[in-house]
Amino acid sequence: MLALAVTAPLLGPGYLLLRDAVSTPRSYLTDAALGLTQAAPRALPQDVAVAWASAVLDGGVVVKALLILGIWLAGWGAARLAAALLPDAGLPGQCVAATIAIWNPYVAERLLQGHWSLLVGYGALPWVAGSVLALRSAPKLHSTREDGEFRRVEYSFGGVGAVLFWLALAGLTPTGLMLAATVALVCAVAPGPGRSRRFCAVVSLAAATTAALPWLVASAVADGWSSGADQGPAVSAFAARAEPGLSTLGSLAGLGGIWNVDAVPASRTSLFAVVATVVLLAVVAIGVPVLIRRRAGVPLLVLAVAAVTVPALMATGPGLAAVEAVIEAVPGLGVVRDGQKWVALAMPGYALAGAAAVVTLRPRVPAVATAAVCCAAVIATLPDLAWGVGGKVRPVQYPSAWREAAAVIDAAPAPVAVLPVDSMRRFAWAGTAPVLDPLPRWLRAEVLTTGDLSIGGRTVPGEGVHAREVQAMLLAGADRDQLAAAGVGWVVVEGSDANLALPVTFRDTELTVYRVGGDSPxxxxxxxxxxxxxxxxxxxxxxxxxxxxxxxxxxxxxxxDEHAQRPQRGDE
Known part of the structure; x- marks a missing residue:
């Protein structure tokens, strides 16, 4: 119910197109989708998975279904984790855990930022924790002598399979995999009489490594990408942000604080954010003493504290300098600069502590009453998460010109240059928020993109050096031969201001397609x-x-076993 309350608008027809979220009717296995261009492979294996799935199902349906699945899995997984570690919390405790996992500022802000695939990884975190903790606990063995050892092997195989599956699902993006691997390794050190800590850690690392092969291999064999210009503006622009009345640490503790102030629900833009944070932390704090006594949950509590404090430190002067130095040394680690997204690691611990609050108050308050108050308080302090964060997360329809232009280019695929030069666009038919250009994920051909972002009046440079050179040629009025020599096959101008001295293949008020004729291998x-x-x-x-x-x-x-334990005829 909570997952549907959040994502209900997405059940309608259309495509998710909001900031970083781009869905199109069809995607293809281009070099960009495979991470073989100058840009860092940050969207693997996500882009390939969507390309495979969209061959048999509309790409808009695929993306919306995965997003809804991720949020649903977060709640269900948190409830299952609470049932395993806190069985005495019962169904009321599971409801509190599920509510905290779904109904929080992190989910709202990542929805508004368009990070649908990150939310799939987020939804896998409690399942990863539960799978590793199950390996660390004693397996359930049947008492028959002849099959006892087989049951032990079978249980371990199934437990390892769960770790493999959930890490692979979280690995839809590199960030999701890094989050899941961290949770797995933390849970591997939990106390338990089952598989050894070393075994669980090795399984987790091996599963994370194989799940990371798509972007590890792409990083190793791609044409080459660099950090580009000075990374200082990028690091500071993506640092966690303090909300009204709260410090950066307080905002992160409340599972908020995303860098983009435009991707924040309205209730978190006023002093009401203080009330919401106090309520969430109060629910969590009530259950912490009980959870500490359940030793298996302690590592997740420690991880939750680290998930709040480390991003807060990353937003300080020394922290920003350290992050910048790391990215300059290893450009591929640019994924760490968005510090607030690592707060997702706090969710399993928060959810468990919320479930434990029912146990803490049970001697004085009925469990159902405690759960009802906690769930209602968490929901009431973030009312605008409902209905697609107040209707902002909703599907849109592409104008027919986009399909016609795509069909023209797909009939003769060749590299595409796009104007205007910005990576983000504003379309009247897509709402007021900026969106990433949909063409790179729609066309069968390669689309040359710089990856540059404009944030707060500052330009954060991307890795697309060749695309930047081609765009400079276009703006300088390069002719057809010059563009063809640079490997450009098509030029697309989005909007009505199209006046290039090139042959027009398709023209509409939305798009104009020019044929150049160049190509590149x-x-x-x-x-x-x-x-x-x-x-x-x-x-x-x-x-x-x-x-x-x-x-x-x-x-x-x-x-x-149940049949064997029943009294047989004559036993009565």
Whole structure:
């Protein structure tokens, strides 16, 4: 119910197009989708997975379904985790855990920022925690001597399969995988009589490594990308932000504080943010003493504290300097500069502590009453998360000109240069928020993009050096031969201000397509990167199969045990 309350507008027809979220009717396995261009491979294997899925299902449906699934999994996973670690909290405690996992500023802000695939990884975090903690706990063995050892091996295989599956699902993006791997390694050190800490840590690292192969391989074989210009503006622009009445640390503790002030729900833009943060932290604090006594949950509490304090430190002067130095040394680690997104690591611990609040207050307050008050308080202090964050997260329809222009270019795929030069666009038919240009994810051809972003009047440079050179040529009035020599096959001008001295192939008030005729070869490493994606997909499928097999065998064994324990005729 909570997941649907948040995502209900997405059940309608249309495409998610909001800031970083771009869905199109169809995506293709271009070099950019495979991470084989100058840009860092930050959207792998997400782009490849959507390209595969959109071959059989409309891409807009695929993206919306994955987003809804991610939020639903967050709540369900938090409830399952609470049931495993806090069985005495019962259904009331599970409801509190699910509410905290779904109904919080982090979900709202990442929805408004368009980070749909990150929310899939977010939804996998409690499942990763539960899977690793299950390995650390004692497996359930059946008492029959002849099959006891087989049951132990089968349980371990199914448990490892769960770790494989959830890490692969979280690995839809590099950030999601890094979050999930961190949770897995933290849970590997939890106390328990089951598999050893070393075994759980090795399994987690191995699963994370194979799930990361798509972007690791792409990073190793791509044409080459660099940090570009000075990273100082980028690091400071993406640092966590203090909300009204709160410090940066307080905002992060309330699971808010995203860098983009425009991607914040209205209730967090006033002093009401203080009330919301106090309510959430009060619910969590009430359950902390109980959770500390359940030693298996302590690592997740420690992780929650670190997930709040470390991003806060990253937003200080020394922290910004340290992050900048790291990114300058290793450009591929630019993924760490958005400090607030690491607050997702606090969610499993917060959800468990919320469930434990029911246990803490049970001697004085009925569990149902405690759960009802806690859930209502959490929801009431973030009322605008409902209905797509107040209707801002909703599907839109592309004008027909976009489909017609895409069909023209797809009939003869060749590299595409796009004007205007900004990576972000504003379309009257897509709402008031800026959006990433949809063409790179729609066309069968490569679209030359710089990756430059304008934030607060500052330009954060991207890695698209060649695209920047081509755009400079276009703005300088380069002729057709010059553009063709630079490998440009098409030029698309988005909007009605199109007046280039090039042959027009398609013209509309929305788009104008010019034919240039140039081309450039595809990357020779496509097969290698596709093979890495095959490993990721195999891990997803094998992990799911192992979990399913274990569940079926476990249910069958439980049924046999129940039958064996029933009194037979003559026993009465």
């Amino acid at each position: 595809s990357s020779p490493h496509r097969g290698m990167v596709l093979a890495a994606h095959g490993v990721w997909l195999a891990q997803l499928v094998v992990g799911l199969g192992a979990m399913t097999l274990r569940r079926r065998r476990s249910r069958g064994a439980d049924a046999r």
